[in-house]
Amino acid sequence: MKLDFIHDINKDLGEAMDYRRVDRFMVFVHWASFAVLAAVTFLASVMRLADRYQSPLAWRVISGEEAMVVIAVGLVVTLIPTLLAGKMNNHYLWRFLVTVTLTTFAYLFVFVSGGSIEMHFTFFIMVALIAIYSDWRLGWFMLVLVTVHHLILNFIDPGWVFFYGRNDFAAVLHGALVLCAVIFTTIACESNRKSVRGLQEAEAHLDKLALKKDLEALLVALDMSALVSTTTAKGDITYVNDKFVEISKYSREELVGQNHRILKSGFHPPEFYKEMWDTIMAGKVWRGEIKNKTKDGSPYWVYSTMVPIMGKDGNPEKYISVRIPITDQKLAEEERVIKNQELERTNRLMVGRELAMTELKKRIKELEK
Secondary structure, eight states, X not given: OOXXXXXXXXXXXXXXXXXXXXXXXXXXXXXXXXXXXXXXXXXXXXXXXXXXXXXXXXXXXXXXXXXXXXXXXXXXXXXXXXXXXTTOSOHHHHHHHHHHXXXXXXXXHHHHHTSOHHHHHHHHHHHHHHGGGOXXXXXXXXXXXXXXHHHHHHHTOTTTTOTTOOOHHHHHHHHHHHHHHHHHHXXXXXXXXXXXXXXXXXXXXXXXHHHHHHHHHHHHHHHHHSEEEEEETTOBEEEEOHHHHHHHOOOHHHHTXXXXXXXXXXXXXXXXXXXXXXXXXXXXXXXXXXXXXXXXXXXXXXXXXXXXXXXXXXXXXXXEEEEEEOHHHHHHHHHHHHHHHHHHHHHHHHHHHHHHHHHHHXXXXXXXX
């Protein structure tokens, strides 16, 4: 366990611990505490419960002024978390704020009761409550607050809260009992934090495995349907997949280390390649149809997508190319063009023949006259 009292040790665990829901629950706890405090204050002041019979709720009768102060303070410490819930960017500060307000409620209960033993259990309740945040530092902060106000009350104005006056042993015993509770909650908080973090890491590992499996399936599909290659910034081939070897009819050993010029068919003009290189050297993706040739000189067409991988200096350090074979489509397209040309030529011949026949018939009719 790292002793860090400055940073939010649960910053990356808030969602897993459902802090938003916990915060709403804490606001409810404040209002419930205020309602109970108001009822106990009414019994201790208006009903003068301590004068009627011995009760763990009231060892003394409090004045109307004291009752008003208690209600006012209780309302303030209830409204503060109510108004700030979900609005503080630093949740660590929010947790400390809640610790202060809950400790204040515990003190108010002790004050109203005149220091009854039963009301001191509210401190242990609050220590247990803040443990729900799994932040061990909150319990120790509460211990500091409990120790400070117990020492102040015991040595400065012991009769203000505790009707029996100064009692050094009681102050030490109270601190010791709260210390035990804080130690136990610290162990529980750390255990829960480790469990949540372990679950988070397990989920992240499973996600990575699922992603890896998906990527492997994607690569298999890509390897079966497309020509994939990587080259250096100069265009020298560093990797080719099986489909590339199959289509180009070169072996992998013959391709790796060679420049992509080995596949040029001579079909495209120099301006075509210049525009392609200018695009990818500028860090942009280039797409287009390219006619290459195989090892035996046979032409083949691909629809190519070239992606530059940029280096730290802002320049391409290598390129990844994915090429989809489109030879069949291009041959079908060329065949359609040839057929259209033949059809157009036939149509012209037919039109010419009809014109010639029309002219011939016209001349025959003129001779017959």
